Amino acid sequence: MNDTDDLAPTGRRGATRLKILEAAYDLFSAHGVTLVGVDTISARSGVAKMTLYHHFRAKENLVLAYLDLRAKRWTVGWLKAGVKARGKTPRERLLAIFDLFHDWFEADGFEGCPFLRIICESDVGSPVHKATAQKLGQIQNYVGQLARSALVSDPQGLASAWMMLMEGAIMSARSGQTDAALKAKKAAAVLLDAWGNKGAKKAAKAVRKPAAKRKPTR
Amino acid sequence: MNDTDDLAPTGRRGATRLKILEAAYDLFSAHGVTLVGVDTISARSGVAKMTLYHHFRAKENLVLAYLDLRAKRWTVGWLKAGVKARGKTPRERLLAIFDLFHDWFEADGFEGCPFLRIICESDVGSPVHKATAQKLGQIQNYVGQLARSALVSDPQGLASAWMMLMEGAIMSARSGQTDAALKAKKAAAVLLDAWGNKGAKKAAKAVRKPAAKRKPTR
DNA sequence: GTAATAATAGACCGACCTGTATAAAGTCGC
DNA sequence: GCGACTTTATACAGGTCGGTCTATTATTAC
Numbered sequence: 001m002n003d004t005d006d007l008a009p010t011g012r013r014g015a016t017r018l019k020i021l022e023a024a025y026d027l028f029s030a031h032g033v034t035l036v037g038v039d040t041i042s043a044r045s046g047v048a049k050m051t052l053y054h055h056f057r058a059k060e061n062l063v064l065a066y067l068d069l070r071a072k073r074w075t076v077g078w079l080k081a082g083v084k085a086r087g088k089t090p091r092e093r094l095l096a097i098f099d100l101f102h103d104w105f106e107a108d109g110f111e112g113c114p115f116l117r118i119i120c121e122s123d124v125g126s127p128v129h130k131a132t133a134q135k136l137g138q139i140q141n142y143v144g145q146l147a148r149s150a151l152v153s154d155p156q157g158l159a160s161a162w163m164m165l166m167e168g169a170i171m172s173a174r175s176g177q178t179d180a181a182l183k184a185k186k187a188a189a190v191l192l193d194a195w196g197n198k199g200a201k202k203a204a205k206a207v208r209k210p211a212a213k214r215k216p217t218r
Numbered sequence: 219m220n221d222t223d224d225l226a227p228t229g230r231r232g233a234t235r236l237k238i239l240e241a242a243y244d245l246f247s248a249h250g251v252t253l254v255g256v257d258t259i260s261a262r263s264g265v266a267k268m269t270l271y272h273h274f275r276a277k278e279n280l281v282l283a284y285l286d287l288r289a290k291r292w293t294v295g296w297l298k299a300g301v302k303a304r305g306k307t308p309r310e311r312l313l314a315i316f317d318l319f320h321d322w323f324e325a326d327g328f329e330g331c332p333f334l335r336i337i338c339e340s341d342v343g344s345p346v347h348k349a350t351a352q353k354l355g356q357i358q359n360y361v362g363q364l365a366r367s368a369l370v371s372d373p374q375g376l377a378s379a380w381m382m383l384m385e386g387a388i389m390s391a392r393s394g395q396t397d398a399a400l401k402a403k404k405a406a407a408v409l410l411d412a413w414g415n416k417g418a419k420k421a422a423k424a425v426r427k428p429a430a431k432r433k434p435t436r
Numbered sequence: 437g438t439a440a441t442a443a444t445a446g447a448c449c450g451a452c453c454t455g456t457a458t459a460a461a462g463t464c465g466c
Numbered sequence: 467g468c469g470a471c472t473t474t475a476t477a478c479a480g481g482t483c484g485g486t487c488t489a490t491t492a493t494t495a496c
Binding site: 111119133167168172174175176186194 | 252335351381382383385405409412
């Protein structure tokens, strides 16, 4: 009855709700939210359509719940966790994003990024569009935090550019360029260098700490 | 009867075909190709549905014709022409892309890039997906030509990164960041600088000509 | 003017979509 | 075991979609 329920599978209701969401997760992630119908989710989950509409009053609510779950699993569980595992310093972690992307792009069944797909498909201003933009914003904030930890000048600016490289790499990969992540990483390294250098010049305050062994700028 | 007809409006047939394509151009550009139905195009163009199907045997053929027209008008007529008008040197022209994008993003009625939207929506491997990827490839080739004219080292690599910034900027703008083009331009300038510097070091052969007044690296 | 070609309106098909109604069956706490 | 809650199957409503059929009406060339 409550669409914003935490997915604690307490009791029969919670378990059913989870089954629906689980099926929706796979189908939406693979084929997009507009192409996948409610009947398909009902069939895949083994839950009757009426029950589905008893848990989510409209398909849109199911999509919004999917977006939350996707952010929890992909952004947090995969991206953030993978970055943390692969890189030690903030700079390594920033670059590690593209290593993760490379694995992602080469995995079979790569279908692009659902967030970007929804951003393209949905009407600007609609609840789904807004929610998706917010999920993308969370990712950009995360990149911004890494950039700030890396003590670059203008972390927000770097995060914006970084995000565009990430999004562009995803689109390029979806267009067939499977090596997009590698090329994006090279470009990103250049940006990181430039932002870092600028910081060393303009924002000398950032050097009050030894700054963890920073390369002396060429 | 022939879907690949040049759009020379000779005679009644040609004029009718053009009316259909013109309506499809507006509608597809604004709302995407999947959301716009054949009936809507028929109504908007003032051409009966049967006539439409007499000129294009299926909606897919109309979409393919649209992609050609979009490339002709947007890529050539707007992007290339605008770049040529706004920049004199190859480097200025590369950067001018993002100035054009800025105008584009701020124009009311900005609905994102149809090419990217189709790349997201269509099945990988389908004729429409292939054709769209090819149109994007043409843009990247054009960027590569500019990069080569700018005498940077590894023009292809720069073109890839440039393209990702362009695509990422479009996606960011569609997500609501209206200043995406400005931020992308800053990042692009950094990339251009780095690629140019590298070229001066690694590929000394590129300097056999006076290289049109190249800045001495930084 | 006549004949060939083009375009017309509008009904129609089958498939799919979101969402609802209904009446029966299952499951659980107590 | 009883009663409240959940889930089930199935049919249905009302809509859109791509695409076809038919019969009628322009337009154009000769």
